[in-house]
Amino acid sequence: KISAFIFDLDGVITDTAEYHYLAWKQLAEELGIFFDREFNEQLKGVSRMESLERILAFGNQAERYTKEEKEALAAKKNEHYKQLIEKITPNDLLPGIAELLEDLKKRGIKIGLASASKNAFAVIERLQIGGYFDTIVDAANIQHSKPHPEIFLTAAQQLGVPCVECVGVEDAEAGIQAIKAANMFAVGVGTKEAMKDADYIVESTADLNYESILKAFQQK
Ligand code: G6P
Ligand code: MG
Numbered sequence: 001k002i003s004a005f006i007f008d009l010d011g012v013i014t015d016t017a018e019y020h021y022l023a024w025k026q027l028a029e030e031l032g033i034f035f036d037r038e039f040n041e042q043l044k045g046v047s048r049m050e051s052l053e054r055i056l057a058f059g060n061q062a063e064r065y066t067k068e069e070k071e072a073l074a075a076k077k078n079e080h081y082k083q084l085i086e087k088i089t090p091n092d093l094l095p096g097i098a099e100l101l102e103d104l105k106k107r108g109i110k111i112g113l114a115s116a117s118k119n120a121f122a123v124i125e126r127l128q129i130g131g132y133f134d135t136i137v138d139a140a141n142i143q144h145s146k147p148h149p150e151i152f153l154t155a156a157q158q159l160g161v162p163c164v165e166c167v168g169v170e171d172a173e174a175g176i177q178a179i180k181a182a183n184m185f186a187v188g189v190g191t192k193e194a195m196k197d198a199d200y201i202v203e204s205t206a207d208l209n210y211e212s213i214l215k216a217f218q219q220k
Contacts, residue, residue, distance in 0.1 A: 003165035009115035011171035023080035033059030045172030095206035112155035147177035
């Protein structure tokens with residue numbers, strides 16, 4: 001049986017994955033590094049500092065900056081990002097998410113959030129959906145980033161639910177790996193290529209539906 005759903009935030013609940021992309025792109029271009037959406041797939045679900053490291057390595061600038069300078073660059077990206085999320089309203093929930101959260105609540109299924117973002121609480125607040133979550137685990141509560149399973153394991157523990165009864169929902173490769181490593185059922189939102197390790201794939205959040213996920217879960 002399914003006892004809990006644990007959701008990633010950025011790119012699953014709302015389209016902040018796009019805002020992270022735009023904010024990194026702006027910073028990178030200021031540094032003379034140009035990357036596209038394909039490279040951006042490798043940044044999804046990855047922590048702020050690790051994302052910066054990957055971008056600098058991509059632009060052959062890994063050795064150029066001191067630790068302090070890198071922290072300043074990451075802070076600058078976060079300023080761009082914070083400006084973008086200021087515009088978020090409850091209308092910015094991705095299609096089908098409000099209905100799914102409501103459906104899960106009615107069925108008595110626990111709901112958790114597992115986001116690597118230090119801005120997770122601010123985004124949830126702007127979306128006005130805090131009330132749906134039985135637990136929120138963010139970057140401040142964990143040591144290891146996705147693909148390490150820690151964030152999903154912590155959420156399950158806080159919900160008091162065994163991992164085998166949890167469904168994780170992710171849009172990032174690193175996130176799917178984290179869910180699988182936590183021994184949970186992985187639902188991927190995205191293309192078949194990007195979500196290839198997921199147990200169940202939907203192209204859009206509009207296709208997330210409890211009954212279909214339960215069927216796939218039982219078949220596994
Ligand atoms: C999520 C996003 C990443 C982001 C990370 C850290 O995992 O998918 O794109 O880099 O959170 O977010 P933060 O808001 O703390 O910089
Ligand atoms: Mg994500």
